[in-house]
Amino acid sequence: MITSVLVANRGEIACRVFRTCRDLGVRTVAVHSDADADALHVRDADVAVRLPGAAPADTYLRADLVVKAAVSAGADAVHPGYGFLSENADFARAVLDAGLVWIGPPPEAIEAMASKTRAKALMGLAPLDRVTEADLPVLVKAAAGGGGRGMRVVRRLADLDEALATARAEALSAFGDGEVFVEPYVEDGRHVEVQILADTHGTVWALGTRDCSLQRRHQKVIEEAPAPGLTGELTAELHALAVRAARAVDYVGAGTVEFLVADGRAHFLEMNTRLQVEHPVTEAVFGLDLVAEQLRVAEGHALPAEPPPARGHAVEARLYAEDPAADWTPQTGTLHRLAVPDGVRLDTGYTDGDPVGVHYDPMLAKVVAHAPTRAEAVRRLAGALERAAVHGPVTNRALLVASLRHEEFTSARMDTGFYDRHLAALTAPAPDPYAPLAAALADACARPRSRFGGWRNLPSQPQTRRYAVGGEEIEVRYRHTRTGLAAEPTAPDGAGTTSAAPVQVVHADAHLVVLEAEGVRRRYDVARYGDRVHVGAAALTALPRFPDPSAQRAPGSLLAPMPGTVVKVADGLITGSSVRSGEPIVWLEAMKMQHVITAPVTGTLTELPVTEGRQVGLGALLAVVEETPAPHPSEGARETQ
Template structure:
């Protein structure tokens, strides 16, 4: 029997495994990089071991140190989580050779399926070799790992070599393996997968389907179970292929077989020999704990001959610290508060934690379960809309709008959903058709007047000062405050007065003011605004504002054409031959930054001449660092 488990991972998945271990009475051990010294997973474990001597992005790939940590703490089993070494057969062997239990499939099964090229051969398929113009578009993929890293869509033959090089570099950084392969890119398809669970006695459970079609950069954003709209014949075929894949490698443990479904036909993609990020939706509809079942299988216990029955529908949304409207740019900073009501929330953060640059920007997974798909979507959208998120910019609004989008609500989505709808979903204003009336949207169909969130911030601030600090015996000019909405960049200017009757503002009825709560009424509709401050940051409900000086500093402006680092990261390369004085074209990639294990392109904002180049490969940069300047040639 397992008495102590070390999780060879970090963040959300480590915390999730620890939760089940605590319920089972199993002691827990965490490992951590220097960047994660105070991370939540290190705080909730019974013991934690530092992994020294490597860059934060490489720390969790050091299998020899992880095995040593397990032995030194008396752990008798290792759970790999997902990502990092979870599909590394050599690591699994090292764990077993050390006399520890491995909570996962045996190394030979991992080896057979971890390489996507070998997996295709096992399934009787083959990847592409010599690419010609008629083969386009194609998909470049890393043979190891997943999560969209090391993956590129190529539509022009001239781009192939460059994309191959970029994919190899990204895969090497993320997985320690730069091998990539090429396969046809099926457009307009849905990403559908089958969860399997197998024991060491020959039983294989196909635990339903999941749809994971809503993706950005080939990384899943919203997942649900079961996959909607599949015929019973197609579902049976998916189950049969998944079970066949498991039996072909004598699989034991939890795994996922992934397919691209188009025109009623399923195309095999890969088998992931680990727990998936989206496993909670399967747990919800089957009423099971997959981590607990992984542990049972590792202990040698048999599964029942038949799997449990699925009931209802579940949907999961990944909450990322990123700006979807700005190229999905990762965000960093302090997560002051995170609460999502009435749904399951799996996270690796707690209030006050720092979101750094070294790892994936996922903050949490919100999971809703209901008897029907319509109810589950509505429940999750409402919970996210009511969430309190104080910290860096997130994709919360995008998630809410995606869940309510007609194409998704009627299950007509495919993997190109965000290619078609991203601009629409990130540029909606007060007339947002996917939002319910709330303090941050329109009232009675008319744009809020004045901007209510900014007014609420100003009134709460005014209340917190001396009660009579702004009062005048004679009528005077109103007090003026300026705020910038950090999500949109919009600046708001609001006015209010101190009077004998308290604080007032034109166009609204001020019902109540306090330092943390303001109640306003417009056209008979009363709204509550919770106001929270963290230094210079002001949050009204979940709208992030920054108080601006009344008279802006004219020296704070950047030179036109300045290219600033949108995030902290490392300059990994500069366009070949690029020097000061080089001509550039609008949209041409000039500089590549690596942050959170992904490469981000910095492109020319206009055609012109590169008048300054400050970026050099290997340079560490912070948000706002001046990288280059493009002088527009237009008069």
């Protein structure tokens, strides 16, 4: 019987496993890097063991240190979670060799399926050994791991070498294995997968289907179960293929078989020999705790002949600290508050006040809704996300809400190209026109006033505040009157100074503002953290009255979009080099992804203050490109004569 489990992982998945272990009366052990010393999963565990360092290669990817931690803490079993070492056969063997219970499939099954190239060979498929124009587009893919790391779509042969190099670097950093391969890229397919659960007695369950088509950078954003719109015949085929893959390697435990579905056909992608991030939607539909089932299987218990019946529909959204409108750039900072309404499930590795750093994946939480029908589950999840309190770094929360309410998603006509088609529209600024005024009024209430109050006998200039929201600057005005604060007439969109619809201040204090305009009353909860102001679901930045001239940057300055490490500077580039618009200048690594910083214009590289290996902060100067003036039209005309 398992009595103590070490989770060889961090964050949300460790907290998830610990929750089940507590319910079962099982003692828990956490491992943590120095960056995670005060993380929620460390606080959740009964005991914790430090892995010195911060980078994954020095900590969570060190199988020897994790096994040593399990032994020293007195654990009798190891759960790998997902990511890091979860699909590493050598790690599984090391756990077993140490006399510990491995809560996962046999090392031989991991070895057969964890490498996507070997898995495809097992299923009678093969990657491309050479790429021609006729093969395009193709997908460069890491052989190990998952989560979108080490994946690049290539549409031009000229981009293949760069895509291979970047994918190898990402895969090596994230999984400790730089092997990549190339396969045809299926355009506009649906990403559908089957949850597998198998015991040591020969029973294999196919627990329905999941649709994970809404993806960015080949990493899932919204998942649901069951996958909508599949025929009974196609569903049966997917189940049969998944069970066949599991039986082919004598699989034991939880796993996922992934497919692309296009034109009514299923194309095998890979088998993930671990629990998936999106497993909660399957749990909700089948009424199971998959982690508890993993522990029971590891203890040798037999599964019933058939799984429980499926009920209803479940949808999960991944809440990321990232800016979708800025090429999904990861964000860092303090997560001041994270709370969702009752009625939905929240899986997270963060709590209020935790820092969001640069070393690991930017996922903050998973929010899951379950209901009798798909329409009800989607509506419930969208409403919960809209009302959630997410105070801190920029997140994809607004994108999630807009995606869930998009007609293509609500009608189940989505595919993996959803964000390629709709991202610009989904991230177009749509600020609440009254949120800046609510922020200003709450701030005015929070600031101490003189004992004579703010009211004056003679008219005076109104108070003004400026805020940045949705890429725009908005100015609002208000006055202190004998009866309290009053809004000055301003256009709701901030574009003018007069409005036909006056705004009445019904109530205002430091944390709550109630406004009424055109007979509609709106309530705003306000929270301030430095110059960052959260007003309901809106996030604003308070701007200074007098900008600091020293903060101005020269035109053509390339600034770090997030803290990270400079892993590469373009070969041969020095101050004075000529560069073309879009040409790569610097490669920055943060949150296990590489981000290419390119020249904004064609011109001359006038500054290059960074070198490979240097750590940089948010907004650090990486380079300056001075634009080359375009030739005068008459000069061009003379040249063509």
